[in-house]
Amino acid sequence: MTTRSIPETASPTVGSVVSSELRAGSARRSPAPRTPAGRAPAPGDSGGTGGSRPRRRSAAWLGFTPFAAYVVLFLAIPAVIAVASGFFTADGAFTLANLSALTDPTIVKAFQGSLLVSIVSALLGAVIGALVCFALLGTKAEGMLRTVVDAASSVLAQFGGVMLAFAFIATIGFHGVVTLWLKDTFGLDVNANGALLYQTSGLIIPYTYFSVPLMVLTFMPAMEGLKATWGEAAATLGATRFQYWTKIAMPVLAPAFFGSVLLLFANSFSSFATAAALLSQGGIVPLAIKQQLTSETIVGVANSAGVLALGMLVIMVVIMFFYSLLQRRAARWQR
Amino acid sequence: MSAPRIGAEPSRTARLVILIVVGLVFIVPLAAMFQFTLRLAGKSGYSFIHYVSIFHPDPALGTDYSPIWQGIQNSLVICVITVAIVMLVLLPTMLLVELRYPRFRRILEFVCILPITIPSIVLVVGYVPVYQRVAAVFGSAPWTLAFAVGIIVLPYAYRPIATNIQAFDLVTLTEAARSLGASWPTAIARVILPNMRRGVISAVFLTVAVVLGEYTIASFLSQNTFQTALLLISQTDSYVATIFALTALVFAFVLLVIIGRFGAVRPGGRVKKTRRPRGTEPRIPLPTPTPARSAS
Structure with a gap:
C-alpha cells in the first residue's frame, strides 16, 4: 500500500481532485498548522510525528501503520x-x-462430502429463501415484520454454529421432538439407518437451516430492486403476471439469484462449528483439516492440513470470483 | 383490492402462507430446544429443574459449571478488546482513507472483505504457528484470541461503518467544520463521530455477536470461550448446555432487533432522511456477502 501511494499522491485521480484540493487548501489556511492535518483522524498513530514537524503528507501516512x-x-x-x-x-x-494428499481416498471422500452437502444445502436454501423474499415484497422495510425477519436471519445465519447443532439434536436426534412425533404418529423412524444427524448427508438439514436466512439477507436487496414501473409497463402492454415473471422479473433477478447460490455454497463449504459439534470424525473438508492438524494420518505426507487448506482456498477463490462477476451483472439493475 | 395485481408483489394469501409455513418450520428446532431444557432425565414430565441447577448445582451429580462461566467471562473480555480494535484501528483508518486518501477506498474495502473468502478453518492452519510467537510475547491468556477474532470481525464491522459514511457528506461536513476554525480533534469529536453513531453502534453489536459465536479459532488454539465451553458442558450436562445456547440465541436476536429499531428511528431525529445512494442497501447494515462466519 505504501509504495503505491507515492505516484498517486502526485497526481490525484479525477474523482477526488476537487475535494482533495479543497482539503489541502483549508488545511493550509487552518489556524493551527502545528497539528499535521492527517494525524488527527488516526488516534492509533504511533506518534512518530512529534519533534521536528515532518511534512504533512508523510505524517498522515503514519496513520495507516496500526491497521x-x-x-x-x-x-x-x-x-x-x-x-x-x-x-x-x-x-x-x-x-x-504433499499435493498427493489430495488424492488420498479419505480426502477425496471429504471433498465429495463437502461438495454434496454444500451444493444441496445451497440450492435448497436459495429456493426457500427466494420464496421468503418474494413473500416479503411490498412490506415496509422499516416495519416490525422486516426488522424481526432481518434480526432472526442474522442470528441464524451468522451466530448459529454449535448452538444450531444442539437445536437439531433436540429435534431429530435419537430422542428429538420430531423424531418421537414421527415415530408415534406415522411409525416412521428417521434414524432407522443409524443416526441421521451424525452422517455427512445428515448435515444437509442444519446447513439448509442456516442457508435460508442467509439467502433472505443477500437476495432481498435484489428483489427490492424490481421497479414498480416495470410491472406497470408490462401490464400496460398487456402482459399477464406469468409473462411478467418469466420475461422480466426472472431474467433481471437471475444473476443476483445465482450469485446468492454461490455465496450460500461458500458459506456451507467453509463452515465448521456445526459439523464439529455433530460429527466426531471426518466426512467434510473442515473436519478433515482438523484431523490432520491434530494427528497427521496420511502416510508420507507432511503438513497435510496445509494442503487441504490450499484445496479449500482454491475452491473458495473460484467461487468468489464468479460471485463478483455475477454481482457486477446484478448491480446493473439496481441503479 | 379488486383491481388485477401487477408487478412482483405477492397476494396477501400467498404472503401469509409462505411466511407462516417457513416461519413454523424454522421455529421447530428452537422450540425443540426449549422443550428439551424442560425434560427430566430418564423420566417423563417437565420442569424447570435444569434452570435451577445452573445456580444451585446438585452436589450429588458433581457437575461443574465453572467452565461455562469462565468461558463467558473470557468471551466478554475478548469482546471488549475486539471492539477496541475496531474503534481504535479500523475506524480511524476508514476516516483517514475517506478524508485524505479516498483513492485507497477500494483497497481498504478489499482487505476488509477478504476474511470472508478465507474460511476460518484455513486461517487457523496459519494461526497455530503465529500464535506460538504471540504466546512468547503476550503469554497464552485467552484475551490474545482477540487479535485473530478481530480479523474475522473485519467484514462485519466494515460494512455498517462504510454504509454510514456513504449516507452523509463526511468530507463537506469536515471541511465546513475546519473552515469555521475547528481543530481536527474537535471536528472529529463533534462533527464526524456524532454523525456516525448509527454505523458505529451496528458495527459494535455485530462484533459482539460474532465474538460470542466464534468457535473455530478458540477450539484450535485451545482456549476456553463461550462456544467451546458449551460443547464441553454438553458432554456432561446437555440440558444446561442447551439452556445456555438458547439464551445466547435469544440474546443475539434481541440485540439485532434493537439495532434494527435503532436504525429505523433515529433518537433525537436530527437527520431524518439519510441519503441512500441507489436505495439498495439494507436498513440494518447487514454484512451482505457473509459466508463462512455463520457456523465457523
Whole structure:
C-alpha cells in the first residue's frame, strides 16, 4: 500500500481532485498548522510525528501503520503460512509431493462430502429463501415484520454454529421432538439407518437451516430492486403476471439469484462449528483439516492440513470470483 | 383490492402462507430446544429443574459449571478488546482513507472483505504457528484470541461503518467544520463521530455477536470461550448446555432487533432522511456477502 501511494499522491485521480484540493487548501489556511492535518483522524498513530514537524503528507501516512501492521500480522501472514505450509516437507524443504494428499481416498471422500452437502444445502436454501423474499415484497422495510425477519436471519445465519447443532439434536436426534412425533404418529423412524444427524448427508438439514436466512439477507436487496414501473409497463402492454415473471422479473433477478447460490455454497463449504459439534470424525473438508492438524494420518505426507487448506482456498477463490462477476451483472439493475 | 395485481408483489394469501409455513418450520428446532431444557432425565414430565441447577448445582451429580462461566467471562473480555480494535484501528483508518486518501477506498474495502473468502478453518492452519510467537510475547491468556477474532470481525464491522459514511457528506461536513476554525480533534469529536453513531453502534453489536459465536479459532488454539465451553458442558450436562445456547440465541436476536429499531428511528431525529445512494442497501447494515462466519 505504501509504495503505491507515492505516484498517486502526485497526481490525484479525477474523482477526488476537487475535494482533495479543497482539503489541502483549508488545511493550509487552518489556524493551527502545528497539528499535521492527517494525524488527527488516526488516534492509533504511533506518534512518530512529534519533534521536528515532518511534512504533512508523510505524517498522515503514519496513520495507516496500526491497521497495516495488524492486517499483515494476523491476516496476511497466517493466510500465507496456511497455504504455503503445504509445499514444505517436515524438514522445511520445498516439495510438491504433499499435493498427493489430495488424492488420498479419505480426502477425496471429504471433498465429495463437502461438495454434496454444500451444493444441496445451497440450492435448497436459495429456493426457500427466494420464496421468503418474494413473500416479503411490498412490506415496509422499516416495519416490525422486516426488522424481526432481518434480526432472526442474522442470528441464524451468522451466530448459529454449535448452538444450531444442539437445536437439531433436540429435534431429530435419537430422542428429538420430531423424531418421537414421527415415530408415534406415522411409525416412521428417521434414524432407522443409524443416526441421521451424525452422517455427512445428515448435515444437509442444519446447513439448509442456516442457508435460508442467509439467502433472505443477500437476495432481498435484489428483489427490492424490481421497479414498480416495470410491472406497470408490462401490464400496460398487456402482459399477464406469468409473462411478467418469466420475461422480466426472472431474467433481471437471475444473476443476483445465482450469485446468492454461490455465496450460500461458500458459506456451507467453509463452515465448521456445526459439523464439529455433530460429527466426531471426518466426512467434510473442515473436519478433515482438523484431523490432520491434530494427528497427521496420511502416510508420507507432511503438513497435510496445509494442503487441504490450499484445496479449500482454491475452491473458495473460484467461487468468489464468479460471485463478483455475477454481482457486477446484478448491480446493473439496481441503479 | 379488486383491481388485477401487477408487478412482483405477492397476494396477501400467498404472503401469509409462505411466511407462516417457513416461519413454523424454522421455529421447530428452537422450540425443540426449549422443550428439551424442560425434560427430566430418564423420566417423563417437565420442569424447570435444569434452570435451577445452573445456580444451585446438585452436589450429588458433581457437575461443574465453572467452565461455562469462565468461558463467558473470557468471551466478554475478548469482546471488549475486539471492539477496541475496531474503534481504535479500523475506524480511524476508514476516516483517514475517506478524508485524505479516498483513492485507497477500494483497497481498504478489499482487505476488509477478504476474511470472508478465507474460511476460518484455513486461517487457523496459519494461526497455530503465529500464535506460538504471540504466546512468547503476550503469554497464552485467552484475551490474545482477540487479535485473530478481530480479523474475522473485519467484514462485519466494515460494512455498517462504510454504509454510514456513504449516507452523509463526511468530507463537506469536515471541511465546513475546519473552515469555521475547528481543530481536527474537535471536528472529529463533534462533527464526524456524532454523525456516525448509527454505523458505529451496528458495527459494535455485530462484533459482539460474532465474538460470542466464534468457535473455530478458540477450539484450535485451545482456549476456553463461550462456544467451546458449551460443547464441553454438553458432554456432561446437555440440558444446561442447551439452556445456555438458547439464551445466547435469544440474546443475539434481541440485540439485532434493537439495532434494527435503532436504525429505523433515529433518537433525537436530527437527520431524518439519510441519503441512500441507489436505495439498495439494507436498513440494518447487514454484512451482505457473509459466508463462512455463520457456523465457523
